[in-house]
Amino acid sequence: MTLQLVTLYLLGINIITLAAHGIDKWKVRHHQWRISEVVLLFLAFIGGAMGTFLGMRLFHHKTQHWKFRILVPLLLILQIAALVYCRS
Helix, strand or coil: CCHHHHHHHHHHHHHHHHHHHHHHHHHHHCCCCCCCHHHHHHHHHHHHHHHHHHHHHHHHCCCCCHHHHHHHHHHHHHHHHHHHHHHH
């Protein structure tokens, strides 16, 4: 049961994170108030690294920022490793 809850949480947070990147990119194009980098990185940190990574690729968003280029792949590797560890 616990693995199912973790899986549902990760699915949800990654959908939210991907949507946040899409919304932020839309806001860039329409010159509106943006979602801060701190919030986007926080979402990646709490389990949304895959959503952040996909958002960076799909929306071509935050790909030039070193924080995102370095931290997001590192967080993604750590989150995958933690998930694999929990399954065993």
